[in-house]
Amino acid sequence: MWNPFRHEYVRVVYSADYIYGLPSVGEHQTFDIMRFKKIRDRLVKEKLLTRKNILQPDLCSYDDLRLVHTEEYLKKLQDPQYVNRVLRLDAVNLFYNSILEYFRAVTGGTLLATAFALRRNIPTFNLGGGYHHAHADKAEGFCLINDVAVAIEKFRALGRAHRFMIIDLDYHQGNGNLLYFKDDADVFTFSIHADAWVEIDRPQNRDILVPSNCDDETYLTVLAQELPPVFNEFQPEAVFYIAGSDPYEKDAIGDMRISRQGMLERNLFVYRMVREKEIPLIVLAGGGYGKDSWEVYYDFIAYCLKNKK
Ligand SMILES: [Zn+2]
Structure with missing residues (x-):
């Protein structure tokens, strides 16, 4: 049987700036700001990840942010008080815009992951990213910067790729x-x-609503039925997979009942689907809340690293 992991040695993008995130206070106590560091540390401890396989991004430049976001919005983001207000945070540091830096770091990570995946066609995981609620001119749902849109516009501008698919779970x-x-x-x-x-309603969109309390079987059946036909209609040059962990049964916000094993099966289904077609793949963490959320993304990356040949 064809094994999509056989010749692959996936890469991981991470930087120390990823631990700033949002403070775990007030309404936002469900955020585990150490989530991505926990994943990185465990992968290193298990000797699955070496220094060579960790790519370190720079902060995304303002020129790149301008490819998607309006000048007026970017100007407002310079003000830490505005950032704290739109994210409804209790804590405010008037002198240091650490939250904006966090979003710039992770967006830099999505750009680096995309560059690597396109150049080498090696699946690349960003330990963060997938801020899918952000708009060109405003923040929404804890998302300040739309990192996937920035990456798409950037690599189009560079003439590297034009047609993209975003699989958002x-x-x-x-x-x-x-x-x-x-x-x-x-x-x-x-x-x-x-x-x-x-x-x-548009031909290049498939939006599937599932019951909020759905279990492994329902969820994985819908995925197996709905995702494969999409590739007959549309052939992307690269796929962004937003692998949000919040459908996990232990998630602090989501109320689905997907088991840890079910989450791994979901992630591997998407991975195999994309990689058996040899399409460049960029994987982003997306949402995930509470102290157990990190396990899901860890399992996915660990599986890919363990099964390489
Ligand atoms: Zn979410």
């Missing part, structure tokens, strides 16, 4: 991406979610 609908690309026939958006924010 976060608990929540990727409304920011859906609206941003609504008139773009070269970006296909596929999403399974329990919570829809907008409704847009």
Whole structure:
């Protein structure tokens, strides 16, 4: 049987700036700001990841952010008080815009992962990213910067690729991406979610609503039925997979009942689907809340690293 892992040695993008994130206070106590560091540390401890396989991004430049976001919005983001207000945070540091830096770091990570995946055709995981609610001119749902949109615009501008697919299996609908690309026939958006924010009818979109309490069988059956036909309609040059962990049964926000094994099966189904077609794959963490959320993304990356030959 064909084994998509046989010749692959996946890469991981991470930097120390990823631990800033959002403070675990007030309404946002469900955020585990150490989530991505925990994954990295465990992968290193298990000797699955070496220094060579960790790619370190720079902060995303303002020129790159301007490819998607409006000048006025970017100007507002310079003000830490504005950032704290739109994210409804209790803590505010007037002198240091660590939250904006976090989003710039992770967006830099998505750009680096995309560059690597396109150049080498090796699946690349960003330990963060997938801020799918952010709009060109405003923040929404804890997302300041739309990293996938920035990456798509950047690599189009560089003439590296033009047609992209976004597979979004976060608990929540990727409304920011859906609206941003609504008139773009070269970006296909596929999403399974329990919570829809907008409704847009277009041929390059598949929006699938599942019951909020659904179990492994229901969820994995829907995925197996709905995802494969999409590749007959649309042939992307690269796929962004937003592998949100919030459908996990232990998630602090999502109320689906997907087991840890079910989450791994979901992630491997998407991985195999894309890689058996040898399409460059960029994987982003997406949402995931509470102290156990990190396990899901860890399992996915660990499986890919363990099964390489
Ligand atoms: Zn989510």
